[in-house]
Amino acid sequence: MLYPKIEDVLFAIQRAGSKVHLPTNGTLLAKHADLLVESGVDRIWVSLDGPEAINDQQRGAGVFRRAINGIQAVHAARARKRAAAPHIGIGTVITPLNYRYLEQFFFEAIDIGLLDCISLELQAYLTQQDHADYERVLESQFNVSAAPIARGFVAEAGQFAEMDFGLIASQVARIAAYCEQQGLYLNTYPKVMSEDNIRKYFSAQWFSMSHVKTRCSFPFLSTEVNARGDVTSCHAFYDLTLGNVNQQSIGEIWRGERYERYRRYLRRHLFPICQACCLFYNEKPPVLERQPGVSRAAQ
Ligand code: SF4
Secondary structure: OOOOOHHHHHHHHHHOOOOOEEEEOOOOHHHHHHHHHHOOOOEEEEEOOOOHHHHHHHHOOOHHHHHHHHHHHHHHHHHHOOOOOOEEEEEEEEOOOOHHHHHHHHHHHOOHHHOOEEEEEEOOOEOHHHHHHHHHHHHHHHOOOOOHHHHOOEOOHHHHOOOOHHHHHHHHHHHHHHHHHHOOEEEEEOOOOOHHHHHHHHOOOHHHOOOOOOOOOHHHHOOEEOOOOEEEOOOOOOOOOOEEOOOOOHHHHHHOHHHHHHHHHHHHOOOOOHHHOHHHHOOOOOOOOOOOOOOOOOO
């Protein structure tokens, strides 16, 4: 939403009949609230980490207030225009800093009645060993000599050892019960938020968790373009790029030799960093139905 021609982009996507899901820290939502409704944005995911003091410790002073004002502004714009969208969601990444405050956040610090969906994700991380293994794969298979983006995810599992995994599971269970009762869509990464699964996740035992993938279909179904024009399929990992839209068309890149080599590799393996990718845990969200301009709580 910093992009000066955001209006042109959103209306072009609307004319093409495509959907927009917009992740944002929420600080510019109020400014663009009318535009987001008029251009038919399908869903907004506002990243918030917890109650005001916790969130602003991570994201900067004043960010919580601005994001909440933005959510209220979009809700009000939607009601004024009697529009059903954008659906409004909050995405929260569970970390050692915020895990004790999940219920306080959703049930006390915000008006949960303004939301249509919630996403709760465990903090993504890689071990040093995973990162070293990934760099070896990139070098040997794709002639890429370093993976600085993946390095940003490196953390040792020991830093999570003091967390109370049972407390996370019980809070998520109560939030899930609320969502089910009120008809909010709840997304979680991983899918099963049991104490045992959370313990395994934060102990780097990803592959003994329930519902674990052995292959990934996203590179066969979707692609991403970043602000520099680089193309990849691996959502968080732009270390391995497959082309650039300033040099080739997206179709040429999609059908190109490098993309094919990448898919060939993924037919046989995951990457050593896949467990830190949200697409590893992804599943398709259901279509939400709601009355225009009426909050979930009111319904
Ligand atoms: S799970 Fe792995 S292969 Fe699939 S998109 Fe993520 S990093 Fe790429």
